[in-house]
Amino acid sequence: MTIEIQPALSPHLVVDDAPAAIDFYIKAFGATEIGRVPRPDGxxxxxALQINGAMIMLNDDFPEASGGKSMTPPALGGTPVTIHLTVTDVDQKFQQALDAGATVVMPLDDQFWGDRYGMVRDPFGHQWSLGQPVREVSYDEIQRAMSQA
Structure with missing residues (x-):
């Protein structure tokens, strides 16, 4: 048997209560569960999940594997990483995430760079942005808009 390896870049999230996180990502982002590997204690x-065509991996927090430190966003005081989803129905997807339990970080609005865009935080502390391109904007236009901000 030969395993074919495809190049990929996949976020790997650490959460408290991974089964609940899987349920949330299914409800909030339409994730498809690929599989899970539990320890005897559950x-x-x-x-592994697939969201918007991309692989997302996750696991429960195991401080014993991290020098005794929790690695979840709440334990670390937040996250510097935002996971971005480009979608074709951003208003519906943003509301779906809120209905599933996400909280607004940045309200959904039309942005100067051409996207309708907003950000949410999931119940596990991870930050997600959702965007839908609504108009073409050149880098020169973006630069001009930034210099006026």
Whole structure:
């Protein structure tokens, strides 16, 4: 058997309560669960989802594997990373995430760079942006808009 490797870049999220996170991502972002690997105590050492055509991996927090420190966004005081989804129905997808339990970080609005865009935080502390291109904008136009801000 030969395993074919495809180049990829996949976020790997650490959460408290990975089964609940999987349920949330299914409701909020239409994720499809690919699989999960639980320990005997039920904590997930690995799970894989597909969201918007991309692989997302996640696992429960295991401080014992990180020098005794929790690695979840709440334990770290937040996250510097935003996971971005480009979608064709951003108003509906943004509301779907809110209905599933996300909170608004940045309200959905038309942005100077040409996207209708907003940001949410999921119940596990991870930040997601959702955007839909609505008009073509050149880099020169973006630069002019930034210099006027």
């Amino acid at each position: 904590k997930l050492i690995h799970a």
